[in-house]
Amino acid sequence: MRDRDHVAEIDLVLRGQATGRDGIVSDSWRRCVEHYGLDPARPSPAHIVTDAELRSHREQSERLIAIARSGLDALFRQVAGQNYVLLLADAKGVTVDFFGDTRFEDDLRRAGLYLGSDWSEHLAGTCGVGACIVTGEAVTIHQTDHFDLHHTPLSCTAAPIFDTSGQLAAVLDLSLLRSPQPKASQSLAMNLVRASARRVEMANLMAMTRRDWVLRLSASPEFLEVDPEAAIALDPEGRIIGLTHAAQAALGGSRPLLGQRLDQLLELGVDDLPDLMRGRPTEDRLVRLRDGRSLFGHAIAPQTARLPRGLPLLPGGLSSLAGADPAMQRMLSRAARLACSGVSLLIGGETGTGKERLARAIHMCLPRPAAFVALDCAGQDPAALAAQDWTAGATGTLFLRRVDDLCPEAQAVMLRQLATTRLRVIATSRGDLGQMVRDGSFRADLFFRIAGAALHLPPLRLRQDFDWLVDRLLRGGATDGLRLTAAARSDLRGRDWPGNLRELAATLDTASLLAEGQVIDQTDLPPALLALPPAADPDEDLRAILDACGWNMACAARRLGVNRSTVLRRMQRLGLTPPG
């Protein structure tokens, strides 16, 4: 196209005629003339900022340049030998980093494809970087798409890089001094800059939010861990405090994501994130969006976790298992110390106390992804057990659910099988396995193989973090913002909970369905389904129950099924006095 024709086409477009140019280009031409007062008939050479100005621009983008560098290196290697130049411009349009073939340095400098060139639209006219800054979208400005005749030999493909709060931070531009005529020749360049910009945003988010939970998202399980599409960072309450640009499209909704709570967007709360950590197969980490779609999620725990209420820092998902319950905290610190040791673990506790959850959290403390092989021992047929193959070189965890339910024949097979596996055994038992060894119903040799160390989960009725657990389960439920009246809370506190956390979760789920509005009252609570038989020795649990009830005698009396004066009498007999 001759220069005269280019100027004439711009004129036509300004007069509202369609010439076949992309909308993004004709809009930019209009801005050039109508807003910036540029004249297509008067080409101007590249604008290069002074050395002092360049230094200042680079200083302001220093952190981003450092983070982007390895990604840009990789991108430049991908296009090596094809005469592309790679530019990183800051949000003002100034080139702050540059990768190009130094043999053509003079040509590149003259064309403005060099450090310090200013590609803002009001100076350079329609160009890749400038149009990308104005529209916030990835663009190709190919040859005569450029407004300024000086730039019409170039082909520039640019993608925006947003910071963790969604503000434009930089533009990544892949340009050619000379390119084939069809614009479609640049579609691969477009895919490359888009993918690189997304990876730089991801690296930036990870670097900025080391102390927070990050949830990475992907539409396919295969790419979840290697190249996720989007990510968000979350504060301890589950509010979004950072994001990559693609997160808005991935999570949908027209409202800005910053500040929204995770459970408003997904059927998932911040406390469920440990379930999405490495260690579970990616295809099992499906997360459902409130709008009905599904994605795969990969949660990354804070590297230095924020410490709620001064509780000790625990690795992986262990911190999310308990609030301020001293016995639980002691048990969890022990679990943390044993987590990566390879010692076999036996986790005891009544049904529904969270034994499997603890086992998974311990597994997730492993530094590298590893298999988690789960086997239900209840009703396990010895022949089927003998056919199991855990020897195929796999490392990771062999989770044996309810080992106390293995029949004697299956116990013998299990012992043989365990002799051949490299997997680390974590077993759970509802019954007292030591007692079963003593009374001859469980093999001592198998017991010693699986009980390298023992951990015990207390029943819910003895937990001092009961309110914390209730709030946690309420937050994780389907209804947002639910709360309990004081009467409902005190009713729950007074129950036995023979089904422990499983029963509490089900009770809260039912209550949230029965509640009108956002408040669960006592009348919304389903009745307790099962009462515990009275303790063999009623004094045995008194201190623990008083602890769990915060030494409120009415609460302890309700739990024990006696009246307050009985509690008081027993306390006096045992010499128990409230702490402090």
Ligand SMILES: Nc1ncnc2c1ncn2[C@@H]1O[C@H](COP(=O)(O)OP(=O)(O)OP(=O)(O)O)[C@@H](O)[C@H]1O
């Ligand atoms: N810390 C926790 N916070 C919230 N929910 C929990 C917690 N621990 C367990 N749960 C929930 O309680 C239920 C029972 O947990 P889990 O299966 O780990 O218990 P278990 O002790 O292994 O049970 P069982 O002995 O009956 O197999 C599950 O629905 C689990 O999600």
